[in-house]
Amino acid sequence: MIEGHKAIAPPKGAAIWDIDPYAPEILAKPEAYYAELRAKGPVVFIPKYGILAVGRFAETKEVFSDYSRFVSSRGVGLDDFKHTRAWRPPSIILEVDPPEHTRTRKVMIKAMSPRVAASQRDMFMQTAETMIDDLLTRDSFDAVAEFAESFPTTVFPKAVGMKDGNPRHLVDYGAMVFNSLGPDNPIRQASLGRAPQIIAWITKACARDRLLKGGMGEMLYKAADAGEITQEEAGFLVRSFLSAGVDTTVTAIGNALYCLGRNPQEYDKLRAGPSLARACFEEVLRYTSPVHSFCRTANLDTQVSGIAIKESSKVLCVLGSANMDPDKWGDPENFRVDRKPQGHLAFGVGVHGCVGQNVARAEMDAVLTVLAQKVSRIELKREPVWRPGNAMHALDSMQIRLHHV
Numbered sequence: 001m002i003e004g005h006k007a008i009a010p011p012k013g014a015a016i017w018d019i020d021p022y023a024p025e026i027l028a029k030p031e032a033y034y035a036e037l038r039a040k041g042p043v044v045f046i047p048k049y050g051i052l053a054v055g056r057f058a059e060t061k062e063v064f065s066d067y068s069r070f071v072s073s074r075g076v077g078l079d080d081f082k083h084t085r086a087w088r089p090p091s092i093i094l095e096v097d098p099p100e101h102t103r104t105r106k107v108m109i110k111a112m113s114p115r116v117a118a119s120q121r122d123m124f125m126q127t128a129e130t131m132i133d134d135l136l137t138r139d140s141f142d143a144v145a146e147f148a149e150s151f152p153t154t155v156f157p158k159a160v161g162m163k164d165g166n167p168r169h170l171v172d173y174g175a176m177v178f179n180s181l182g183p184d185n186p187i188r189q190a191s192l193g194r195a196p197q198i199i200a201w202i203t204k205a206c207a208r209d210r211l212l213k214g215g216m217g218e219m220l221y222k223a224a225d226a227g228e229i230t231q232e233e234a235g236f237l238v239r240s241f242l243s244a245g246v247d248t249t250v251t252a253i254g255n256a257l258y259c260l261g262r263n264p265q266e267y268d269k270l271r272a273g274p275s276l277a278r279a280c281f282e283e284v285l286r287y288t289s290p291v292h293s294f295c296r297t298a299n300l301d302t303q304v305s306g307i308a309i310k311e312s313s314k315v316l317c318v319l320g321s322a323n324m325d326p327d328k329w330g331d332p333e334n335f336r337v338d339r340k341p342q343g344h345l346a347f348g349v350g351v352h353g354c355v356g357q358n359v360a361r362a363e364m365d366a367v368l369t370v371l372a373q374k375v376s377r378i379e380l381k382r383e384p385v386w387r388p389g390n391a392m393h394a395l396d397s398m399q400i401r402l403h404h405v
């Protein structure tokens with residue numbers, strides 16, 4: 001039962017729930033688990049891992065954003081870095097707290113500013129046009145392998161300015177990073193099994209001499225030249241690009257095609273008003289939560305909604321559940337491209353909120369805008385298959401056909 005953290009006793013007043021949130025069948029189809037988690041109470045104790053879980057919007061937001069009580073420096077997965085060695089040197093932006101976090105975050109904010117994202121827009125649009133034109137000639141194809149994975153692994157290395165692009169390694173590294181956040185289950189073991197070779201490749205690809213001038217990667221090394229961070233830290237922040245920038249956008253594109261294929265009337269709204277692309281993406285994020293859960297660790301004795309939380313408690317913050325909380329969203333089960341779900345938690349919230357969201361939005365804006373221009377209908381040819389992930393809610397395969405306008 002003990003993972004790499006201290007199992008805590010159930011707090012007084014917290015519901016005790018005998019469930020494995022990392023069971024493959026739950027990860028593949030989490031909606032009922034989300035609803036039950038919210039129904040059990042504001043804070044739930046899960047004996048299987050000796051952790052707490054929150055899934056109502058208010059408490060998830062509270063725990064996720066309060067970095068002084070609920071730290072990231074002890075890891076944002078089940079492993080508590082205070083007691084267990086991390087599988088890789090911890091991220092210097094994800095797995096740290098203020099004030100250390102503030103310095104590295106500042107450099108990343110600049111490297112992925114709205115201006116930088118806008119400067120990549122033409123490249124994103126051209127790539128989306130070429131890919132979608134090609135896919136329109138196909139009878140049917142796997143939306144995951146041939147679109148969701150291809151687009152980010154083509155445009156993201158270019159935006160970073162990588163000389164070495166290896167789509168397979170980029171996707172697999174993302175899976176390693178995200179699956180490592182869960183327990184030592186077969187999902188994590190399968191991803192980490194491929195670690196040594198991929199880590200060696202990733203580490204090399206982050207070096208300054210493997211980055212082109214003018215890319216987002218080089219900007220980090222320039223920040224090092226200016227004394228804002230060290231050269232070694234620049235390499236680690238490039239690694240953060242590759243950890244967080246590929247698997248997430250791959251998942252988001254697959255999930256968007258799923259939502260739009262399943263809701264043709266909503267897709268028609270997007271076609272009628274392509275300026276809805278941005279709003280549509282936010283609704284895809286809310287509705288599918290590509291990152292379904294991240295943890296925090298209580299760094300002191302505290303309480304949430306009247307439930308006492310002991311220092312060292314791991315708290316599973318179920319973002320996917322918060323994004324489906326009817327108390328917040330009214331009719332969360334309906335996918336509506338024009339909902340404009342302000343405050344959804346798919347990018348997190350607070351000082352650790354996704355620093356790449358401008359780039360993610362620019363990529364998705366290109367994909368959805370070109371789709372709306374060129375594609376009259378997204379036809380699902382078979383029932384989509386979800387891929388159980390310890391932190392990602394992603395499709396494994398989805399056979400689709402794109403129809404010409």
Ligand code: OVV
Nearest residue numbers: 091093094177240243244
């Ligand atoms: C999985 C993930 C999310 C965000 C940042 C990073 C990783 C990182 O490595 O910095």
